[in-house]
Amino acid sequence: MAQTTLAKALNNGLRAAMERDPKVIVMGEDVGKLGGVYRVTDGLQKDFGEQRVLDTPLAESGIIGTAIGLAIRGFRPVCEIQFDGFVFPGFDQIVSQLAKLHYRSQGKITVPVVVRIPFGGGIGAVEHHSESPESYFAHAAGLKVVACSNPADAYWMIQQAIACDDPVIFFEPKRRYWEKGEVDPDAEPPPLFASRVVRQGSRLTVATYGPMLKTCLAAATAAEADGHDLEVIDLRTLSPLDLDPVLESVRRTGHLVLVSEAPSESSITSEIAARVQQEAFYSLEAPVLRVTGFDAPYPPSKCEEDYLPDLDRVLDAVDRSLDW
Amino acid sequence: MSVPQDWTPPTAGVQESRPSREHVVAGLKATDEGDPELVQLLTPEGERVSDPRFDSYATDLDADALRDLYRDLVLVRRFDREGNALQRQGQLGIWVPLLGQEAAQIGAGRALQPQDMAFPSYREHGVAWARGIDPTELLGIFRGTDHGSWDPKETRFHLYTIVIGNQVLNAAGYAMGQKFEGKVGDGPDSEATICFFGDGATSQGDVHEGFVWAAVYDAPVVFYCQNNQWAISEPTERQSRIPLYKRATGYGFPGIRVDGNDVLACLAVTRWALEECRSGNGPVLIEAFTYRMDAHTTSDDPSRYRLADELELWKLKDPIERVRVNLVREHHVGQEFFDEVQAESDELAARFREFCVNMPQPAPDRMFSQVYAEPSPVLEAQRAAYLDYHASFEGV
Numbered sequence: 094m095a096q097t098t099l100a101k102a103l104n105n106g107l108r109a110a111m112e113r114d115p116k117v118i119v120m121g122e123d124v125g126k127l128g129g130v131y132r133v134t135d136g137l138q139k140d141f142g143e144q145r146v147l148d149t150p151l152a153e154s155g156i157i158g159t160a161i162g163l164a165i166r167g168f169r170p171v172c173e174i175q176f177d178g179f180v181f182p183g184f185d186q187i188v189s190q191l192a193k194l195h196y197r198s199q200g201k202i203t204v205p206v207v208v209r210i211p212f213g214g215g216i217g218a219v220e221h222h223s224e225s226p227e228s229y230f231a232h233a234a235g236l237k238v239v240a241c242s243n244p245a246d247a248y249w250m251i252q253q254a255i256a257c258d259d260p261v262i263f264f265e266p267k268r269r270y271w272e273k274g275e276v277d278p279d280a281e282p283p284p285l286f287a288s289r290v291v292r293q294g295s296r297l298t299v300a301t302y303g304p305m306l307k308t309c310l311a312a313a314t315a316a317e318a319d320g321h322d323l324e325v326i327d328l329r330t331l332s333p334l335d336l337d338p339v340l341e342s343v344r345r346t347g348h349l350v351l352v353s354e355a356p357s358e359s360s361i362t363s364e365i366a367a368r369v370q371q372e373a374f375y376s377l378e379a380p381v382l383r384v385t386g387f388d389a390p391y392p393p394s395k396c397e398e399d400y401l402p403d404l405d406r407v408l409d410a411v412d413r414s415l416d417w
Numbered sequence: 418m419s420v421p422q423d424w425t426p427p428t429a430g431v432q433e434s435r436p437s438r439e440h441v442v443a444g445l446k447a448t449d450e451g452d453p454e455l456v457q458l459l460t461p462e463g464e465r466v467s468d469p470r471f472d473s474y475a476t477d478l479d480a481d482a483l484r485d486l487y488r489d490l491v492l493v494r495r496f497d498r499e500g501n502a503l504q505r506q507g508q509l510g511i512w513v514p515l516l517g518q519e520a521a522q523i524g525a526g527r528a529l530q531p532q533d534m535a536f537p538s539y540r541e542h543g544v545a546w547a548r549g550i551d552p553t554e555l556l557g558i559f560r561g562t563d564h565g566s567w568d569p570k571e572t573r574f575h576l577y578t579i580v581i582g583n584q585v586l587n588a589a590g591y592a593m594g595q596k597f598e599g600k601v602g603d604g605p606d607s608e609a610t611i612c613f614f615g616d617g618a619t620s621q622g623d624v625h626e627g628f629v630w631a632a633v634y635d636a637p638v639v640f641y642c643q644n645n646q647w648a649i650s651e652p653t654e655r656q657s658r659i660p661l662y663k664r665a666t667g668y669g670f671p672g673i674r675v676d677g678n679d680v681l682a683c684l685a686v687t688r689w690a691l692e693e694c695r696s697g698n699g700p701v702l703i704e705a706f707t708y709r710m711d712a713h714t715t716s717d718d719p720s721r722y723r724l725a726d727e728l729e730l731w732k733l734k735d736p737i738e739r740v741r742v743n744l745v746r747e748h749h750v751g752q753e754f755f756d757e758v759q760a761e762s763d764e765l766a767a768r769f770r771e772f773c774v775n776m777p778q779p780a781p782d783r784m785f786s787q788v789y790a791e792p793s794p795v796l797e798a799q800r801a802a803y804l805d806y807h808a809s810f811e812g813v
Contacts, residue, residue, distance in 0.1 A: 165569070197565060
């Protein structure tokens with residue numbers, strides 16, 4: 094089977110969704126002629142026309158706000174926010190309108206808008222291009238938040254997000270855009286809002302999402318050499334969280350390490366830690382440990398290797414948990 | 418690179434062109450009757466006047482049509498006053514009065530065709546009325562039992578938007594959709610969108626972006642700004658240096674100022690603007706020049722920031738009185754008609770009140786309802802846990 098990059102898998106997924114449903118439109122800055130700064134929408138405007146792939150004016154509130162109007166009209170807009178740090182001008186429309194219209198109208202209005210956001214660091218970029226803002230959106234009732242980590246998930250999850258009648262904030266691990274993997278278009282995909290055990294193990298559970306999955310799998314391989322058999326879970330859905338596989342795993346291993354690039358304070362990982370201690374208190378043999386970015390603004394890129402969780406920091410947390 | 422000899426720094430000219438405060442205010446408030454920049458078809462004294470640009474959009478507005486408009490205006494004002502009273506009596510948490518803006522809203526609302534879509538802010542009770550929404554359906558928002566109970570698809574009237582200016586982008590997007598679906602043109606099924614906002618909202622980034630989007634996508638949307646002179650305590654000169662309708666020029670579409678207290682002018686100009694949009698010449702900006710006769714909301718106290726004299730001046734331009742005078746003088750309508758409308762308005766107010774005081778308290782389950790189209794297991798678990806907790810008090 095052909096190997097596909099994560100960016101190309103997203104492109105194929107978008108194409109499949111657009112072929113299936115004429116109401117699916119793509120909109121954002123540079124998504125048309127250029128095909129997006131990461132080429133995720135490459136070739137779509139050529140094939141579907143300027144009315145279905147819109148190079149929009151350069152304003153994020155405008156992108157989200159007009160997408161909401163289009164969704165009210167019956168379209169299924171897929172918005173691209175060019176970089177994580179640029180979503181905030183659109184934040185008001187996302188949390189005030191997009192998240193609340195279904196509730197406000199008691200279900201009379203659905204706003205099936207997907208907001209795609211390349212997120213995370215590790216690409217040596219300037220400020221505002223390497224952030225992990227997922228917790229802001231997970232905190233907003235009415236939104237669903239997912240993060241893909243590999244090409245096969247990217248292909249299926251983008252299509253499932255577009256088919257979902259709720260607004261979905263779709264995080265793409267930008268430093269993994271060029272990673273290749275197998276994508277079987279005939280496979281039966283798992284549900285969108287489900288986390289998944291990607292590596293089975295018995296000694297300690299590692300739960301992560303997005304760009305950190307690869308890091309955690311590498312850590313699991315390294316730990317194996319030390320005789321530690323790690324189970325690795327890809328959370329995939331950040332809101333609603335699907336913690337059943339995590340809880341099931343923790344009840345077997347007694348140890349949980351959470352890994353994310355985002356700052357730790359009031360984050361996805363703090364939410365999981367709170368819920369796991371509530372649901373699996375007597376199974377835990379050590380406190381839930383977290384390996385995350387720091388509670389400082391994202392640093393200048395020459396420092397980002399220190400900021401971002403890496404294999405050694407994950408292994409250090411594994412050792413601390415097991416030695417507790 | 419050499420600098421041309423005759424080059425002079427442009428700053429001097431810029432400095433000179435900056436208007437004085439008096440100049441700004443004079444431009445913002447240029448309301449003199451007969452001002453060529455203010456479209457008017459019915460003077461405050463009730464005299465029907467001609468405007469060659471818009472007369473053709475008002476030819477059908479005969480005595481019967483005028484009676485209907487009068488009825489609209491009176492009924493809308495009546496339930497608006499009842500809303501204020503209900504708040505004062507503790508039956509509503511808040512009311513947002515439209516007093517003084519009846520003509521601006523009925524004129525625009527009655528210009529709409531059934532297939533057109535409207536996006537209100539939160540003061541558009543008159544437009545809601547024109548869209549066929551029963552006034553009682555507005556009460557839940559202000560009593561705190563819902564966030565808007567009407568069906569926006571069926572009524573083609575979006576839910577009230579409280580965040581200032583958000584709806585302008587939503588309306589621009591909706592209008593883009595109308596265009597993408599081929600609903601713009603000369604056909605009988607052509608559509609337009611109208612979006613309501615106030616003078617304060619014109620400072621919002623979303624309004625600017627809405628203007629940009631609508632312009633570059635040729636969206637069939639009428640931007641209908643009710644300039645009621647006050648954004649809570651801030652006068653229009655805190656929002657703009659030039660008259661608001663003139664901003665449209667900068668975006669590349671027409672802007673026009675209409676006497677917002679003249680229901681005929683508002684109706685005619687909005688008909689024109691919607692037609693422009695339906696036929697592909699959108700967008701259009703209308704500034705309906707009016708006045709907020711009451712407070713911003715029942716929580717506000719205008720005596721802290723504006724003079725009573727101003728209110729007295731605007732009372733002379735009342736939107737309803739001029740229609741009544743015209744009906745009497747030019748159409749010889751008798752007192753019987755006015756008594757009938759008065760009686761109908763009292764009945765409406767009584768029904769409005771009766772409905773309000775009998776609105777049921779929503780069950781606690783309500784707060785978990787319809788957060789998502791596809792339920793969230795996390796929220797469903799919270800719902801079940803809370804309802805169990807709540808039920809544990811039964812019989813205690």
